[in-house]
Amino acid sequence: MSNAASGMAVNDDCKLKFLELKAKRTYRFIIFKIDEKQKQVIVDKLGEPTLAYEDFAASLPADECRYAIYDFDFVTEENCQKSKIFFIAWSPDIARVRNKMLYASSKDRFKRELDGIQVELQATDPTEMGLDVIRSRAN
Template identity: 85%
Template sequence: MANAASGIAVHDDCKLKFLELKAKRTYRFIVFKIEEKQKQVVVEKVGEPTQSYEDFAKSLPSDECRYAIYDFDFVTEENCQKSRIFFIAWSPDSSRVRSKMIYASSKDRFKRELDGFQVELQATDPTEMGLDVIRSRVG
């Protein structure tokens, strides 16, 4: 079903890959792209569990918007191994205005389709989603 605000649908593969990341830890990250011609959100790239945060950051284009999910592992002060699933809305300043508008108007609907992430970040440049920012948001 398409989003009334933007007319953008969410491909079933998006939900499927997210469930695999959440339940089975199959992926470290997922990058989603809006295919404007097809009017739907699709999976653009998945990252293997062994890939690093740097690999994830490099997979986001410098001049195009994307949605992304990142599974961040960390150790608490009590020495417990934990993880947080981040939703990142990537909207670089250099991307097209139309693209920013489509991603912004489709975001809430898309987030509702992916039930189970814990932290949301909005980033317009790499420093706004750096590893230090990620770490500061897991507490």
């Protein structure tokens, strides 16, 4: 068992689903949550490839922290189709302090387990991770 300082353990399913998103594009997004009883990060929700960014944003709880991976498709100024994998640390202002601290202390370890994250965002309210922010960070 790890102590809280080094972050929560990461369930193997998290890594598996991330690899599926990265390699096979099986999902548009994955939302992860910390299960305090199991002392590990687990998969909370999976978003089908057909879902839009709005569906992803609506899947994040308003009052609890989450980690999220979002596969963002876009077209560059040179008209090339590209995609970037975003890691979003969702930590709403109204979340409990303990909840925020738990997610903050486990973030780096969790990110290290997922190889292939291209852009990281920290968001405390939906405007900090709006589609305009995602677009500007992708280019």
